[in-house]
Amino acid sequence: MSSHESIISIRNVSKAFGKQEVLKDISLDINKGEIFGLLGPSGAGKTTLVKMLIGLEIPNRGENFLFHEKMPSLKLIERVGYMAQSDALYGELTAKENLEFFGSLFGLKGKGLQARIHEVMEIVQLTEHLNKAVHNYSGGMKRRLSLAIALLHEPELLILDEPTVGIDPVLRKSIWDAFYELNAKGTTIIVTTHVMGEAEKCHRLALLRDGGLIAVGTPDELKENTNSSSIEEAFLVYGGVNA
Numbered sequence: 001m002s003s004h005e006s007i008i009s010i011r012n013v014s015k016a017f018g019k020q021e022v023l024k025d026i027s028l029d030i031n032k033g034e035i036f037g038l039l040g041p042s043g044a045g046k047t048t049l050v051k052m053l054i055g056l057e058i059p060n061r062g063e064n065f066l067f068h069e070k071m072p073s074l075k076l077i078e079r080v081g082y083m084a085q086s087d088a089l090y091g092e093l094t095a096k097e098n099l100e101f102f103g104s105l106f107g108l109k110g111k112g113l114q115a116r117i118h119e120v121m122e123i124v125q126l127t128e129h130l131n132k133a134v135h136n137y138s139g140g141m142k143r144r145l146s147l148a149i150a151l152l153h154e155p156e157l158l159i160l161d162e163p164t165v166g167i168d169p170v171l172r173k174s175i176w177d178a179f180y181e182l183n184a185k186g187t188t189i190i191v192t193t194h195v196m197g198e199a200e201k202c203h204r205l206a207l208l209r210d211g212g213l214i215a216v217g218t219p220d221e222l223k224e225n226t227n228s229s230s231i232e233e234a235f236l237v238y239g240g241v242n243a
């Protein structure tokens with residue numbers, strides 16, 4: 001699916017919070033049509049990096065581009081669906097009302113919006129809970145609703161920060177099936193994860209540790225280059241730890 005047209009370009013980016021350097025001289029290109037995974041342990045800098053991609057964090061050094069435009073730039077936001085790690089939902093409102101609110105922010109309305117609401121709720125398998133107040137949703141249901149919101153305006157780029165945390169394996173599989181379907185229609189997808197099995201599902205991966213990029217490649221390349229039988233083992237080898 002990947003076209004080798006770079007839609008994200010990160011050039012020697014570093015970021016510090018106070019004295020803590022959270023991203024260290026990262027350079028990376030992500031191509032149109034990829035399912036690209038950012039894999040790393042908790043605190044590695046994944047969230048900081050994805051926020052930077054869409055202009056929510058600004059680097060101290062280096063620069064990053066989205067659709068060839070230097071970030072931060074507000075005008076690109078409609079082309080991106082972003083699902084943050086913590087759910088930004090209105091608990092008092094029903095799922096439908098949440099979707100209507102976020103849809104209206106993207107200029108969706110009327111029958112088109114209602115049809116789209118039904119489509120995205122089908123994808124995340126929440127249709128029967130459409131009229132339930134969100135404070136009655138479980139953690140996994142909230143994650144799925146957040147995903148539905150990110151999909152609502154049919155963005156060409158989806159950036160998903162740990163999209164399947166708290167979601168059971170059966171539903172996780174069906175959500176990944178939905179990612180592949182969207183990807184087949186041309187959507188580029190970036191996911192952060194610390195789940196190795198999930199990383200295997202990506203076309204390409206960047207391994208992050210302590211704010212540094214330790215390797216980039218397809219899951220097979222990463223395993224072959226390190227003589228590893230799993231991504232977990234490859235990660236340890238790249239990280240300088242004997243597997």
Ligand SMILES: Nc1ncnc2c1ncn2[C@@H]1O[C@H](COP(=O)(O)OP(=O)(O)OP(=O)(O)O)[C@@H](O)[C@H]1O
Nearest residue numbers: 017022040041042043044045046047048049085194
């Ligand atoms: N706004 C901030 N102010 C200060 N420190 C921050 C801020 N945001 C992140 N950090 C620190 O930066 C480091 C990287 O955090 P980040 O959330 O990017 O990691 P992560 O790989 O996404 O981790 P997780 O998988 O746990 O979400 C952590 O040590 C975190 O405490």
